[in-house]
Amino acid sequence: MRRGGWLAASFCLLWLLAVLWPSGVKGEKETEETKRLAVVTADRVNVRQGPGVPYHPVASVHRGDVYRLVDVKDGWLKIEWEKNRTGWLAARYVALAKETAVVQEDRLRLRQEPSRDGRIIGHLAQGETVLVIGEEGGWKQVVTEDAIGWAAASYLAPAEARSISQQTGTVAADSLNVRAEPSLHAPRIGRLVRGEEVDIVEKKPGWYKIASSTGLGGWVSSAYVQVKGGQANEKEAEVPQSAGRSLPSIIAPSDSRLYADSWTSGPVQALAGKTIVLDPGHGGKDGGAKSVAGVKEKELTLGTARLLKNKLQSYGARVVLTRSSDEYVPLSARVAAARLYQADAFISLHYDSAADPDASGITIYYYDRFADYELAQSFQGLFRQLSALPFRGIAFGDYYVLRENEKPSVLLELGYLSNRSDAAVVATNGYQEAVTTAIVNAMRHYFQ
Incomplete structure (x- = not known):
């Protein structure tokens, strides 16, 4: 998907436009604010001191990040990656933003090609803001933090452009x-x-x-x-x-923000540089639990993981997902990811189910009393404060992803899909925002 021919062709076209675009000329749809914006299109890209691989990296940027374009030279783009600080990115990992748009339909399909026959690679949420980097027929090519793909233009409305002006x-x-x-x-x-x-x-x-x-x-x-x-x-x-x-x-x-604390004597960097592996439970042929209304656990866990990933990254953490799409991943591979990336913490995300339809609430599971319990304790105070669902406590869990894991790990059951009330709550944006914020704060407390 990310290295396909259609995307390479788009990059080449956009790069040529950047080189040949006369200063001060305004296209039919590009605004003054967006026409000089560079959008990162790869998971992680080095910002270098000069236009070439031999130059030393000074920072890393990620898919969906937007920066002011300063110059173009020999297949490299110069960006302002911090205020009054510039660096160079390889042009193949960057596209020029044509406009910003707001998604008008919930779960809008994101496709690999600009066609209704194109493979579905994800979904966009209603109200989500995306960067448009290309157009073809009735389709627009957009960049999000998780993917690059095509969405039906009729479901995208113009949005206020991101401003990089001073x-x-x-x-x-x-x-x-x-x-x-x-x-x-x-x-x-x-x-x-x-x-x-x-x-x-x-x-x-x-x-x-x-x-x-x-x-x-x-x-x-x-x-x-x-x-x-x-x-x-x-x-x-x-x-x-x-x-x-x-x-x-x-x-x-x-x-592009500084470490600052208005009420303490010095900077606190609890999550900066920490590696956290997020494990969205189930996926692919393994759908997990399913609510009466048809909500699937595998879809909920992936949505929670994506939202949580964005929040953890905003605090400086390095976040790895064991799966980033609806695919089946063996339990052994999930555990192997924690070892491969030398995780400082492993969090497996799930939604529960029980024969008792009245079973309700959030449960934290751990396996190793010495390696995992302290991590599990970090969540309990914050989960108790959530008013949407009751907190059931911390419990021992003999789960493969915990038992076979060498890294501090927990498994979170974030509500019961077998309970009609829980199932309705956990699917809301409000709950997803609240529970992921609680998890982020728990991780901050754990690493402080």
Whole structure:
């Protein structure tokens, strides 16, 4: 999929356009904000000091990351990968963004080719923002953090383009939370005060990604930032947590944000550099449990793992999935992944089933009292705080992926598909956001 002929041809065409595109010329559909944006199309790409393999790597970027394009030379693209810092990427791993789009249909099929006969390689969620890098007929080629593929253009609506301009703003609220992601459910990583000036480095509907003079960077509600020609909402901003509580900011350097902690004396890097293997249970011929409404465990676990992967990566972790699509992976191969990648932690994700239709809640399983139990304990306090489902506790589990695992490992049962109420809850976006945030915070506590 990622190295197919159709994709190679697209890269070549887009690279030639970048070379031949006259400065200041605007295409029919490209906007001023998107036409000079470079989109990473491979899982992991080195940013190098110069345009060539002999040059030393200075950073790594990942699929779906977007950067301002500065220059093109001999099959290499120069990008601004941090504010006022540039580097070079191999052009074959980069495409030029034509526009941003918002998905209008839930579970929109993503196909390998621009045709209804094309193999389905994934699904897009309603409201998801994607980068468009190509068009053919009634199809648009898009890049997400997990895949590159074609989606029906009729289900994609134009979105506000990601802005890499150096626009500035002023905080228009007494206290404004800074979050790790553009979501009210994302962890708070700091706060700004009224009158503080910030650089706006990216925009999403309702949110600005900002960088402050103190080094604090993250996402804030755009309603409380006054920009030139804009109006800030003067009502009271979201109240931050008490300054007496420690809320360490653990942001990945590759995300162009600095390590900063407003309420502790020094930087905290609990997840930075840690390798976490996520194991979405079941897959392929092994569907796992199934709810009365037809929700399959194998689909839920993969969706949870993808969301969790994105959140862990935003805190600097190296995340490996034992499967990234609907495929059957033997239990031995799942365990082997933990050994191969020298995992600091292994988390197997599941949704439970029982003969008793009233069985409900979340359970944490461990095998080795010495190697696994401390990791299991890291989850219990946060799972108890989840109001959507009851917490059933920590239990011994003689499961292959735990028993044969040399690395600290747990198996999480995140709700019962055999329970009508649980099944309805776990399939919601709200629950998925809440439970993955709890898992991320548990891992932060475990590694601190």
